[in-house]
Amino acid sequence: xxxxxxxxxxxxxxxxxxxxxxxxxxxxxxxxxxxxxxxxxxxxxxxxxxxxxxxxxxxxxxxxxxxxxxxxxxxxxxxxxxxxxxxxxxxxxxxxxxxxxxxxxxxxxxxxxxxxxxxxxxxxxxxxxxxxxxxxxxxxxxxxxxxxxxxxxxxxxxxxxxxxxxxxxxxxxxxxxxxxxxxxxxxxxxxxxxxxxxxxxxxxxxxxxxxxxxxxxxxxxxxxxxxxxxxxxxxxxxxxxxxxxxxxxxxxxxxxxxxxxxxxxxxxxxxxxxxxxxxxxxxxxxxxxxxxxxxxx
Amino acid sequence: xxxxxxxxxxxxxxxxxxxxxxxxxxxxxxxxxxxxxxxxxxxxxxxxxxxxxxxxxxxxxxxxxxxxxxxxxxxxxxxxxxxxxxxxxxxxxxxxxxxxxxxxxxxxxxxxxxxxxxxxxxxxxxxxxxxxxxxxxxxxxxxxxxxxxxxxxxxxxxxxxxxxxxxxxxxxxxxxxxxxxxxxxxxxxxxxxxxxxxxxxxxxxxxxxxxxxxxxxxxxxxxxxxxxxxxxxxxxxxxxxxxxxxxxxxxxxxxxxxxxxxxxxxxxxxxxxxxxxxxxxxxxxxxxxxxxxxxxxxxxxxxxxxxxxxxxxxxxxxxxxxxxxxxxxxxxxx
Amino acid sequence: xxxxxxxxxxxxxxxxxxxxxxxxxxxxxxxxxxxxxxxxxxxxxxxxxxxxxxxxxxxxxxxxxxxxxxxxxxxxxxxxxxxxxxxxxxxxxxxxxxxxxxxxxxxxxxxxxxxxxxxxxxxxxxxxxxxxxxxxxxxxxxxxxxxxxxxxxxxxxxxxxxxxxxxxxxxxxxxxxxxxxxxxxxxxxxxxxxxxxxxxxxxxxxxxxxxxxxxxxxxxxxxxxxxxxxxxxxxxxxxxxxxxxxxxxxxxxxxxxxxxxxxxxxxxxxxxxxxxxxxxxxxxxxxxxxxxxxxxxxxxxxxxxxxxxxxxxxxxxxxxxxxxxxxxx
Numbered sequence: 037x038x039x040x041x042x043x044x045x046x047x048x049x050x051x052x053x054x055x056x057x058x059x060x061x062x063x064x065x066x067x068x069x070x071x072x073x074x075x076x077x078x079x080x081x082x083x084x085x086x087x088x089x090x091x092x093x094x095x096x097x098x099x100x101x102x103x104x105x106x107x108x109x110x111x112x113x114x115x116x117x118x119x120x121x122x123x124x125x126x127x128x129x130x131x132x133x134x135x136x137x138x139x140x141x142x143x144x145x146x147x148x149x150x151x152x153x154x155x156x157x158x159x160x161x162x163x164x165x166x167x168x169x170x171x172x173x174x175x176x177x178x179x180x181x182x183x184x185x186x187x188x189x190x191x192x193x194x195x196x197x198x199x200x201x202x203x204x205x206x207x208x209x210x211x212x213x214x215x216x217x218x219x220x221x222x223x224x225x226x227x228x229x230x231x232x233x234x235x236x237x238x239x240x241x242x243x244x245x246x247x248x249x250x251x252x253x254x255x256x257x258x259x260x261x262x263x264x265x266x267x268x269x270x271x272x273x274x275x276x277x278x279x280x281x282x283x284x285x286x287x288x289x290x291x292x293x294x295x296x297x298x299x300x301x302x303x304x305x306x307x308x309x310x311x312x313x314x315x316x317x318x319x320x321x322x323x324x325x326x327x328x329x330x331x332x333x
Numbered sequence: 334x335x336x337x338x339x340x341x342x343x344x345x346x347x348x349x350x351x352x353x354x355x356x357x358x359x360x361x362x363x364x365x366x367x368x369x370x371x372x373x374x375x376x377x378x379x380x381x382x383x384x385x386x387x388x389x390x391x392x393x394x395x396x397x398x399x400x401x402x403x404x405x406x407x408x409x410x411x412x413x414x415x416x417x418x419x420x421x422x423x424x425x426x427x428x429x430x431x432x433x434x435x436x437x438x439x440x441x442x443x444x445x446x447x448x449x450x451x452x453x454x455x456x457x458x459x460x461x462x463x464x465x466x467x468x469x470x471x472x473x474x475x476x477x478x479x480x481x482x483x484x485x486x487x488x489x490x491x492x493x494x495x496x497x498x499x500x501x502x503x504x505x506x507x508x509x510x511x512x513x514x515x516x517x518x519x520x521x522x523x524x525x526x527x528x529x530x531x532x533x534x535x536x537x538x539x540x541x542x543x544x545x546x547x548x549x550x551x552x553x554x555x556x557x558x559x560x561x562x563x564x565x566x567x568x569x570x571x572x573x574x575x576x577x578x579x580x581x582x583x584x585x586x587x588x589x590x591x592x593x594x595x596x597x598x599x600x601x602x603x604x605x606x607x608x609x610x611x612x613x614x615x616x617x618x619x620x621x622x623x624x625x626x627x628x629x630x631x632x633x634x635x636x637x638x639x640x641x642x643x644x645x646x647x648x649x650x651x652x653x654x655x656x657x658x659x660x661x662x663x664x665x666x667x
Numbered sequence: 668x669x670x671x672x673x674x675x676x677x678x679x680x681x682x683x684x685x686x687x688x689x690x691x692x693x694x695x696x697x698x699x700x701x702x703x704x705x706x707x708x709x710x711x712x713x714x715x716x717x718x719x720x721x722x723x724x725x726x727x728x729x730x731x732x733x734x735x736x737x738x739x740x741x742x743x744x745x746x747x748x749x750x751x752x753x754x755x756x757x758x759x760x761x762x763x764x765x766x767x768x769x770x771x772x773x774x775x776x777x778x779x780x781x782x783x784x785x786x787x788x789x790x791x792x793x794x795x796x797x798x799x800x801x802x803x804x805x806x807x808x809x810x811x812x813x814x815x816x817x818x819x820x821x822x823x824x825x826x827x828x829x830x831x832x833x834x835x836x837x838x839x840x841x842x843x844x845x846x847x848x849x850x851x852x853x854x855x856x857x858x859x860x861x862x863x864x865x866x867x868x869x870x871x872x873x874x875x876x877x878x879x880x881x882x883x884x885x886x887x888x889x890x891x892x893x894x895x896x897x898x899x900x901x902x903x904x905x906x907x908x909x910x911x912x913x914x915x916x917x918x919x920x921x922x923x924x925x926x927x928x929x930x931x932x933x934x935x936x937x938x939x940x941x942x943x944x945x946x947x948x949x950x951x952x953x954x955x956x957x958x959x960x961x962x963x964x965x966x967x968x969x970x971x972x973x974x975x976x977x978x979x980x981x982x983x984x985x986x987x988x989x990x991x992x993x994x995x996x
Contacts, residue, residue, distance in 0.1 A: 224440035228503065231400055232454045233427040246444040385860035492948055522709035523887060527931035527944030534941075549860065552890075555935025556942075579935050593865040595890030597917055597932065607869075608862045611830040 055250075058326035065322020071315035079132040086125040087111065090282045094120035099298040115300045117290060123300065126282040127308050133194075133271075133283045134312065138264045140198050145205035146256045152206065153213025154240050158221055164214075171211065174204045180269060187275040197276055201263055212255050216248035257320035261313040268309050284309050335373035336511060336543050337397070342370045342406030344389075344396045348616075364615050366392040368567035369406070374511070379537070379544045381558030381575065383551060383590070387612055389567040390547045391435075394513040397545070398430055399423060410511065428458050431504040435516035437496035441488040447474070447499055448484045454507040469506060477502045477532060494525035501532065505540075514546045518553060530557060551594050555579050560648075563587045566615055566623040569642075573649030583651040586624050622654065630655050671848060671881050672698040672721070677734035679713075679720045688952045690716040690729070692905040695978075698849065703875060703882040705896030705913060707889060707928075711949050713905040714885050718851045722761055723751040739848060757787035760842035764854035766834035770826040776837050777822030780806040783844045809840040813870060832863035836870065846878055853885045868895055889932065893917050898984075901925050904949055904960040907978065911985030921995045922987040923965045959990070967991045 059065060078085055097120035103110045114123040156167040186200040220226065221244060229243050270276040271285025279286065284305040291301030348362035366389040374380045384390045396403040399415060408415040410430060418426060434440035441450055448470055455466045471481045477498040488496055497517060504512055514533065518526040534557060536542060548554050554561055555575060562572040563586065571584040582588045589606040608627050613619055619626045625635035634654050642652040679691040691713045698704050708714040720731045723743065736743040739758065743751065755761075763769035771779060781802050784791065788805075792798050803822075810818030813836040826834055835855060842850055852871060856864035872895055875882050884896055892899050892913060900910040901922065909922040920926045927945035947964040957975040962968040971990065978986040989995070 224434045224436055225442040227395075227400055228432070228434060228440050228500070229442075229453065231398055231427060231432045232503070232507070233424040233457045234453070235424075238457070242445075243442055247442065385862065494948060523889075523928055524709060524931050524945040525948065527933065527942045528946075530933055531942045531944055551861070552935065553933050556933030556937060575935070575938070589862060593861040595865075595868075595888065595894045597890050597893045597929070597934075605865065607866065611832055611863065612860070 055326045059322055062322040062325065065319050065325075068315040068318040068322065071311065072319055075131050075135060075312050075315075078128050079135050082128050082132055086122075086128045087113075088122040088125040090121060090125040090129040091280045092121060096120065099294060099301070101298070102300050114304045115298075117287070117301045118294060118298075123287075123304050126287060127284070127305055130282040130284045130287060130305060131308065131312070133277050133281065134264050134267060134309075137194070137197055137201065137267045138260045141201045141205055141263045141267075142256050142260045144198065144202045145259075146209045146252065148202075148206040149209025149211075150213050150245070150252065153210040154217055154245065156210070157214040157217025158236065158240050158244065160218075167210070167214075171207050174207050177204065179204060180266065183266065183270060184273065184275060187270060192275060192278050194277065197267060197270060200270070201266055205259065205263060208259055209252055209255060212251055213248060216251060217244055220244050220247050251324075254320060254324040257316060257323060261316040261320070264313055264316070265309065336376040336411055337374040337545070338407075338409040339370060339372050339397060340407045340409070342393070342396055342408060343368050343404045344392050344401055345404045362616055365567050365618065366615060367396055367403075370564075370567075370569050372562055372569060372572065374543055374545055375559075376510075376543055377537075377541055378559040379546050379557055381554035381561040382545060382547045382564060383549065383554045383561060384564035385549055385590075385612060387615060388564045389615070390564050391515055393564070394432065394515050394545060394547050398427070398432055398513060400432070425458075428454070428460075428507045429509050430511045430513075431507070431509040432513040432515060433497075433500050433504050433517045435519055437493045437500060437520060438488075440500050441496055443488055446485050446487055447479075447491075450488070450499060451502045451506055454503065458507060460507060470502075473502045473506045474499075476536075477505070478528075492525075493521055494528060497521060497525075497529055498532070501529075501536070505536065508540075509542070511543045511545070514544050516548055517546075519548065519550065526553075533557070551579075551591060563590065566613065566618050568623060568652070570624065570653070571649075571651040573646060573651075577646050577649045581646070581649075583645045583649070583656060584624075584653050585628050585630050585655075587651075589629075622652075669700055670697050671700045671702075671739060672696070673735075673737045674717075674721060675735045677717065677720060677731065677736065679716055679725055679729060679731050681729045683728065683953070686953045689955065690905055690952060691720060692955075694734075694902075694905075694907055696900060696907065696910075698881050698883060700848070701875070701879045701881055702898065703872075703884060703896045705892030705899040706883060706885045706902065707887065707892055707899060708902035709887055709949065711904070711952065712902040714902045715853055717902070718761070718853065718883060718885060722755055722759060722851065723748075724755075724761075753787070756783055756847070757845045758847055759849045759851065760845070760847040761851040761853060762835070762838045762842045762855055764857050766831065766838045766858070767826065769838055770834060770841075772826055775823050775825055776810070776829075777803075777806050779837075780809060780822070780841055780844055783841055787845045805844065809844050810837070812843070812874065813837070813840040814866070815840075832859055832867060835859060835863075835867050839867070839871065839874075843874060843878070843880075847880060849881045849883065850875075851883045851885070854887070855884070856891065857886070857888075864891075871895070889917065889929065901928070904955070905952055906960060906988060908961065908989070909985075909987040910978075911982065915982065915985060921981050921985070921992055922961075922989050923967050923991070923995065924961045925987075926995065927964075927966075959988075967994055 097112065097116040099118060100112055100116040100120070101108045102115040103113045108115065112122050114127070117123055117126070152167050156164040182204070183200040186203070187196060190196040190199070226239055226243050229239050267276060268285035271283040272289045274286070274289065276285055277283045287305035288302045291298065295302055343365065344367040346364040346366060370393055372380065382390050382393065392401060395401040397408050403416060406416070410426065413426065415426060448467060451474060452466045452470045455461045455469060461469055471484055474484060475481060479495060479498055488499065491499065517533065518529050521529060530553065537544060546554065546558060558575045560573065561575050561578045562569050563578070563584065564570070565586050571578060571582065571587045578587065579591065582591055589608045592606045606629065610627050613626055621637045622635040622640050625631040628635065632654065638654070640652045640654045642650050643656055645651050645656060675695045677691055677694045678689065681688045681690055694717050706714045716725065719725050721736055721743065725731060731744065738754070743754065746754070784802050784805055791801050806822055807818045810821060815821055815833060815836055826837070829837060855871065856867050859867060868891060871882060884892065886892060896913050898911065899913045899916050901908050901916070901924065903924050909916060909920065909925045916925065917929065920929055930943045931945060933942060945964050950960055950963060958973040959976045962972045969991070976988050976990055978988050979992060981987050981992055
């Protein structure tokens with residue numbers, strides 16, 4: 037005698053799975069995901085995939101052109117750099133640095149951003165004011181110049197690069213989380229939890245956070261591309277990972293001096309940056325279209 | 334002895350000032366959403382709270398539960414002063430005072446299963462956990478007319494009426510004595526609305542519940558309440574037993590509200606009072622009697638002097654300057 | 668009275684991911700000049716889609732797949748989009764439930780009113796100044812007609828500066844600007860408070876009497892229909908289940924759904940008596956078998972009801988879609 041007995045509810049299917057299905061339909065985004073995955077596999081399996089030791093110098097192969105050009109050799113497909121190192125192998129190893137730094141910085145920044153954003157949006161009042169001021173101040177600094185200064189002060193090193201890039205990156209997820217929290221905290225199910233006796237911790241973590249994760253994930257992936265470019269910029273300026281460790285930014289920089297006679301030294305790592313960043317951007321836009329209801333029709 | 338006693342309860346919201354306004358000495362705007370409301374609800378009865386949107390009836394319901402902290406006044410529940418409770422004592426008493434919300438879509442967390450939503454109070458209050466909690470959740474879900482095998486579904490897989498049943502189950506699972514029903518049927522279709530009203534009345538009978546039933550729908554309030562309170566711009570203008578208020582409304586606002594309801598069958602048996610204009614902004618409410626800007630019976634005194642609540646019948650009270658004259662808008666409109 | 672709108676066997680389908688949804692299935696209706704037809708139904712009954720189909724406002728993935736629509740002697744389905752646009756606003760106008768989202772927040776009320784007049788009114792003078800003044804006068808006249816105080820100055824205000832009831836009036840004013848022959852009012856009062864609701868409904872009734880236009884009042888509220896409509900049409904799951912003169916249908920409903928709907932409405936007079944709600948819920952409109960759509964919720968259902976049920980005459984001007992009509996007589 038209830039409306040449940042005649043239920044016409046659709047088969048069990050979570051919101052997440054529906055979103056995932058939308059995402060899979062997006063061809064371009066799927067191609068991008070595959071490209072990103074190839075890069076990731078390259079970083080994990082670098083020793084297996086790379087044809088040569090990236091740091092093996094061979095002065096006889098100095099500035100050897102790519103295989104399809106005159107003087108090329110199919111053993112060194114993309115040619116060699118000024119010290120006779122295999123460019124393809126260095127690109128493969130360089131991907132490790134780019135992706136590692138990209139992921140670590142974003143995870144760190146997103147974690148801090150979520151904490152700060154949730155606190156600001158949920159408690160409001162002075163907490164919001166203090167966090168808001170810090171965010172405003174950080175946003176006032178030019179990103180790269182400040183990172184350069186920081187690196188110059190702290191000296192090079194992987195950990196320092198992460199710090200120099202993450203010190204301000206958290207501001208972005210923080211603002212997203214704060215805005216979403218402000219909206220979600222007014223919804224009735226949050227009020228319902230409070231009426232049932234739930235405390236602030238429960239409400240923030242269990243009621244609000246799961247409902248605002250989609251936009252946060254989307255923003256974080258978009259920003260990851262940005263962080264990769266910044267890392268490359270730092271390395272280009274010689275403030276990133278120190279030689280001989282391969283990094284795309286420093287490879288581009290190394291090739292600068294022979295750009296006219298040996299264009300391939302700079303060009304291929306540059307293309308690698310473009311390809312990875314483009315793939316991440318397209319994939320994240322696909323994510324946004326699928327997961328953020330405001331962009332779906 | 335009344336289960337709930339509300340005395341002189343107010344809830345004011347202060348607007349924020351921008352820096353420029355602060356520098357120029359601007360004054361904070363205050364919305365008096367609830368203004369000095371007193372009422373009581375007896376054990377086992379339904380008090381229907383009626384009013385139009387923006388009159389503060391939902392805010393009143395939430396202020397009683399301290400979901401919105403009252404600005405002033407006292408709420409006594411079963412002899413305990415709720416307004417003076419510490420956070421931990423408040424959490425404990427929330428087992429006994431619950432709320433059902435209007436919007437069956439916004440009131441359920443879309444990322445949680447029904448088992449998690451309905452079982453939440455059990456976990457929060459340490460009533461039960463694990464299999465025991467699941468069994469209790471299943472039982473209450475079945476009581477409100479859902480099926481046991483629907484327990485692991487997500488809210489979006491249910492219709493509006495079914496969602497409202499989930500909301501009712503969540504409010505019931507901790508065995509409360511008092512429930513604020515905040516427009517629980519307003520968002521539902523007529524046939525589903527009747528199902529939910531019937532369910533709420535059954536549950537009340539069976540579990541000895543007490544309701545504060547908030548609605549803008551006079552037919553619903555008239556059907557299920559024992560007593561009614563009519564609210565206008567943050568204040569209660571008339572309160573009394575349902576028969577007395579509906580058959581013999583004394584406040585001109587109650588009279589015009591009643592005459593505005595379209596009636597099935599008895600076509601225009603009663604006269605219609607045409608109210609002029611809209612509800613004034615609660616940011617800038619009229620002085621004196623708040624209804625005077627729309628009241629056909631207003632006299633100069635109404636513009637300056639707020640009327641006092643007077644007894645107009647057995648347990649029937651109204652606040653109007655012109656009560657003694659025994660005027661009725663319904664009579665004159667006929 | 669002559670027939671203004673005649674719809675026969677209308678069918679509108681939406682192709683969804685999971686299959687074809689027949690939102691409107693074989694709806695036939697007539698509206699005479701100056702008449703007020705109430706269209707009652709719950710959400711998903713197809714009442715709004717029916718009128719969106721008539722207006723040519725169904726957008727993909729929706730499509731009108733069958734039926735004829737004749738308005739004032741013209742075949743609306745056979746019209747080009749341009750011709751249809753000319754009819755909309757000039758001869759048939761529509762008001763939406765939510766006036767806040769239906770009005771353009773970036774334009775003043777006066778601009779939105781003028782837009783309709785410029786698009787449709789051929790009687791406007793051609794001289795620039797004269798035309799401007801004529802439009803202004805008409806705008807003021809329309810706002811005055813719908814009861815907005817000091818219309819002259821309020822023309823320059825934006826929609827958000829008005830209250831909900833006032834916005835609904837403005838939308839009605841825009842709909843009436845070209846003196847249409849038919850006004851389709853889709854849930855005009857659902858978003859409004861009772862006291863304001865009464866004002867708006869009386870306004871529509873008054874204007875109808877004054878301008879002699881026909882009104883289709885789409886609503887879920889039987890009370891509104893009882894007070895304002897000449898005839899009523901009850902819809903369920905994409906079909907018309909009962910139609911006839913309002914007083915007859917409401918006083919003596921013949922279809923079990925109409926009866927259930929009326930019994931579901933709580934009334935103060937029924938205090939203490941149990942409500943008799945219709946059990947269950949509206950069936951999924953996807954892949955419905957050709958049989959009575961109410962039978963799963965119907966107290967009178969028999970195995971023999973599992974066939975396609977036509978509209979059957981049950982009295983003067985009355986029809987109902989039920990095989991057990993003797994039992995409801």
